[in-house]
Amino acid sequence: MQASGFLPILKRIDQSKIFQGFVIFVIVVSALSIGAHTYQLPLWLEKSLYILDFAITGFFLFELVIRYMASDSNKAFFSKGWNIFDTVIVIGSLLPVGGSTILLARLLRIFRVLRLVSMVPELRMLINALIKAIPRMAYIGLLMFVIFYIYGAMGSMFFAEINDFLWGDVSIAMLTLFRVSTFESWTSIMYETMEVYPLSWIYYLTFIFLTTFTFLNMMVGAVLDVMSEETQLMREQKQAAFEKQQAEAGIVVEPKPAVATEADIAKLNAKIDELTELLKAQQK
Known part of the structure; x- marks a missing residue:
C-alpha cells in the first residue's frame, strides 16, 4: 500500500522517541485548551484557542496518517484496537463546532485527552x-x-x-x-x-x-x-x-551461554570424584 522507499523512513518517524514525545506534548496542550474553554476569557484569547484547536486537530490527523502509512498493511493497522480508537477520535474531531453537531464535536474533543493512554505503553x-x-x-x-x-x-x-x-x-x-x-x-x-x-x-x-x-x-x-x-x-x-x-539491521546476536545449575555442578563434582578414585586405584 505504501512506496517501499518511504516505508522505512515513516517507520523511523513513527517509532521515534522525539516524535512520540511531541505527540504527548500536543495531547497535554489539547487537554489544557479544552479546560480553558470552560472559563470566561477575553475575546482575543477565545479566538486564539480556536486557532490552536484547529492546529491541534490538523496535527493529530497528520500523526494518524503517518502511523497508517508506516504500517505494513490495512489489516495490520486496523487489527490494533488503539488505532481504531485514535481514528474515531481524530475523525470525530474534524466535525465543525457549530450547529446541531456542536455537542458531539465538543465531546469528541474532550475524548482526545484519552489519546494519552494510546500513546503511553504503560497506560x-x-x-x-x-x-x-x-x-x-x-x-x-x-x-x-x-x-x-x-x-x-x-x-x-x-x-x-x-x-x-x-x-x-x-x-x-x-x-x-x-x-x-x-x-x-x-x-x-x-x-x-x-x-x-x-x-x-x-x-x-x-x-x-x-x-x-x-x-x-x-x-x-x-x-x-x-x-x-x-x-x-x-x-x-x-x-x-x-x-x-x-534482524532487519543485519545484526546477529550470539545466544547466551547456558548457565550451570546447582544440579549440574553437583553432577560434575561427582564425576571428578569418580575420576580421582580411578587414578588413585591405577597408581596403587
Missing part, C-alpha cells in the same frame, strides 16, 4: 489489564450482589420497624448496606438498631468483613493477577520487537 497495559479483568470481576460482583441481597432481605425484615426510610424494602436496604460498606456514617445506623436489637452489631460486622475486606481484596487480586500477565506480555513484545529490529 495501555493498565487499561488492557483492567478490561481483561472485567470477566473475573463480574463473577466477584455477582457474588457480592448475592450477599447484599441476603443481608438486605434480613435487614428489611428486622429493622424496617425501626427506620422505614433506611430499611423499608429490600432495594432500599441494599442501598443502606452500600452506604455501610463505604463506611459513610455507618456507626449511626448500627447504634440506632442496637437500641432495639443489642446484638445487631454482629449483622453489621459480618457484612463489612465479607464485602469490604474479603470481596474488595478479591477484586484487587484479580486485577493484579491480570496486570502481572500483561506486564510479562509487554516485556515479551518489546523483546520480540528488539530482535526484529536487529
Whole structure:
C-alpha cells in the first residue's frame, strides 16, 4: 500500500522517541485548551484557542496518517484496537463546532485527552489489564450482589420497624448496606438498631468483613493477577520487537551461554570424584 522507499523512513518517524514525545506534548496542550474553554476569557484569547484547536486537530490527523502509512498493511493497522480508537477520535474531531453537531464535536474533543493512554505503553497495559479483568470481576460482583441481597432481605425484615426510610424494602436496604460498606456514617445506623436489637452489631460486622475486606481484596487480586500477565506480555513484545529490529539491521546476536545449575555442578563434582578414585586405584 505504501512506496517501499518511504516505508522505512515513516517507520523511523513513527517509532521515534522525539516524535512520540511531541505527540504527548500536543495531547497535554489539547487537554489544557479544552479546560480553558470552560472559563470566561477575553475575546482575543477565545479566538486564539480556536486557532490552536484547529492546529491541534490538523496535527493529530497528520500523526494518524503517518502511523497508517508506516504500517505494513490495512489489516495490520486496523487489527490494533488503539488505532481504531485514535481514528474515531481524530475523525470525530474534524466535525465543525457549530450547529446541531456542536455537542458531539465538543465531546469528541474532550475524548482526545484519552489519546494519552494510546500513546503511553504503560497506560495501555493498565487499561488492557483492567478490561481483561472485567470477566473475573463480574463473577466477584455477582457474588457480592448475592450477599447484599441476603443481608438486605434480613435487614428489611428486622429493622424496617425501626427506620422505614433506611430499611423499608429490600432495594432500599441494599442501598443502606452500600452506604455501610463505604463506611459513610455507618456507626449511626448500627447504634440506632442496637437500641432495639443489642446484638445487631454482629449483622453489621459480618457484612463489612465479607464485602469490604474479603470481596474488595478479591477484586484487587484479580486485577493484579491480570496486570502481572500483561506486564510479562509487554516485556515479551518489546523483546520480540528488539530482535526484529536487529534482524532487519543485519545484526546477529550470539545466544547466551547456558548457565550451570546447582544440579549440574553437583553432577560434575561427582564425576571428578569418580575420576580421582580411578587414578588413585591405577597408581596403587
